[in-house]
Amino acid sequence: MPSVRKIVLPKLVNESWSNTLMKRLGQELDTDxxxxxxxxxxxxxxxxxxxxxxxxxxxxxxAKKAVQIILPSNTEPRQYIENSGLLKITRSTNMLDAIxxxxxQLRLLHKMEPLVPExxxxxxTHQARNVDDDEKYLLRMWITELLTNANDHAxxxxxxxxxxxxxxxxxxxxxxxxxxxxxGIKQSLVNAEKLPRNIxxxxxxxxxxxxxxxSRTGKTGGLGLKHIxxxxxxxxxxxTILSGTGKVxxxxxxxxxxxxxxxxxxxxxxxxxxxxxxxxxxxxxxxxTPFTFE
Amino acid sequence: xxxxxxxxxxxxxxxxxxxxxxxxxxNRINESLKVADRVIVIFNEKEIAxxxxxxxxxxxxxxxxxSPNVTNRIILRGVTKPDQMLLGRIFEYRRRLEAKEAKKxxxxxxxxxxxx
Numbered sequence: 001m002p003s004v005r006k007i008v009l010p011k012l013v014n015e016s017w018s019n020t021l022m023k024r025l026g027q028e029l030d031t032d033x034x035x036x037x038x039x040x041x042x043x044x045x046x047x048x049x050x051x052x053x054x055x056x057x058x059x060x061x062x063a064k065k066a067v068q069i070i071l072p073s074n075t076e077p078r079q080y081i082e083n084s085g086l087l088k089i090t091r092s093t094n095m096l097d098a099i100x101x102x103x104x105q106l107r108l109l110h111k112m113e114p115l116v117p118e119x120x121x122x123x124x125t126h127q128a129r130n131v132d133d134d135e136k137y138l139l140r141m142w143i144t145e146l147l148t149n150a151n152d153h154a155x156x157x158x159x160x161x162x163x164x165x166x167x168x169x170x171x172x173x174x175x176x177x178x179x180x181x182x183x184g185i186k187q188s189l190v191n192a193e194k195l196p197r198n199i200x201x202x203x204x205x206x207x208x209x210x211x212x213x214x215s216r217t218g219k220t221g222g223l224g225l226k227h228i229x230x231x232x233x234x235x236x237x238x239x240t241i242l243s244g245t246g247k248v249x250x251x252x253x254x255x256x257x258x259x260x261x262x263x264x265x266x267x268x269x270x271x272x273x274x275x276x277x278x279x280x281x282x283x284x285x286x287x288x289t290p291f292t293f294e
Numbered sequence: 295x296x297x298x299x300x301x302x303x304x305x306x307x308x309x310x311x312x313x314x315x316x317x318x319x320x321n322r323i324n325e326s327l328k329v330a331d332r333v334i335v336i337f338n339e340k341e342i343a344x345x346x347x348x349x350x351x352x353x354x355x356x357x358x359x360x361s362p363n364v365t366n367r368i369i370l371r372g373v374t375k376p377d378q379m380l381l382g383r384i385f386e387y388r389r390r391l392e393a394k395e396a397k398k399x400x401x402x403x404x405x406x407x408x409x410x
Contacts (some may be wrong), residue, residue, distance in 0.1 A: 117311055121343075129358055133376075134376065135351055137341070137343055137376040139342070140343045141343045141345060141380065144311055144343055144344045144345075144346075145344070145346065146345065147311070148312045148313065148346040148347075149310055151311075151312050152312065152313060152346075211391070212391040212395075213392065220357075220388050220391040220392055220395065223345045223383075223387060250377070273305065289355050289379070289381065289382040289385050289386070290353075290365045290385065291356075291364065291365075291368075291381055291382070291385075292365070292368065292369050292370065293370050293371075293373055293378055294334075294369055294370070294371040294372070
């Protein structure tokens with residue numbers, strides 16, 4: 001009987017367990033033995049956890065290494081995992097076409113698919129019922145920006161990038177997680193000669209949050225991560241950015257920079273906010289602009 | 295006076311989010327500016343809400359000024375009010391950043407001015 005490696009997932013695969021999960025998955029990524037993801041006890045998985053598991057399964061399969069999943073015995077998480085495409089990935093020979101592309105909970109994208117920002121924005125604004133049209137527009141804008149960032153930094157169309165959104169009825173929190181498998185924030189800013197080589201991943205993430213910081217050469221930056229984080233913080237939410245070994249957590253009055261022992265190849269941006277706290281904040285209107293509108 | 299009319303939907307379809315999508319429209323506007331006096335871009339009230347797309351497709355013309363007098367030659371028709379605001383915000387933001395960059399460069403080029 002061929003030997004196997006088993007990763008047993010806990011009942012709640014929450015954000016704080018993501019570090020442990022990432023470490024375990026990192027240890028087993030290159031093993032030649034079959035890896036079994038045992039999710040039998042699982043009741044809930046955070047978007048970040050779902051993305052970590054999915055990208056792990058995809059990386060293994062693309063390297064022609066075996067991976068299996070034991071589904072939760074509980075019906076709800078079982079359906080959730082089935083919907084997320086994990087089961088289909090493991091069963092399919094052509095795994096890239098097998099992922100359920102109609103589910104907003106988890107999507108693997110090979111390019112910026114127009115339907116995704118629309119459906120994800122709809123998903124968020126549907127939950128945030130108290131907000132006016134201006135606020136919905138801003139929400140849509142930040143979601144699109146998160147996705148286009150991941151799209152621009154995905155290393156290849158084969159790996160693409162992941163997006164996952166979950167709304168929790170009990171606490172009215174929305175969690176959105178977007179992950180790419182690119183070279184990471186530090187390397188892209190070092191390559192663009194915006195940062196020195198000896199900077200740490202954590203410091204690079206902090207720099208990336210500064211106004212105007214961009215990996216584009218010869219051009220000024222876009223509104224970018226800085227504005228997304230300001231928006232989330234001003235609405236009582238939080239944002240976690242994980243890239244390489246760096247991890248930065250941002251909330252209204254908190255900024256924590258940590259170093260992970262396990263490297264994540266790429267960047268994960270995880271955003272959480274409470275729909276009850278979203279309200280219009282009267283964004284400043286621009287002064288005179290050069291555009292001619294008709 | 296010659297005019298070129300570009301229809302956003304025909305050129306980009308539903309690909310109106312990423313910088314790559316925006317680059318397609320940017321190039322079409324650029325080509326049209328070479329052969330026509332005015333370029334009218336028809337948005338048809340389609341809400342975009344993508345900073346990356348609008349920056350790359352539209353604002354970039356005003357920042358790079360590759361063609362002369364783009365301010366009076368590009369007409370944006372049927373842009374939704376929120377997208378008009380977003381265009382304004384992107385433009386202001388980039389202008390502010392460029393002014394900051396220019397200030398930095400000036401300081402680097404003349405270090406003696408600040409030290410006595």
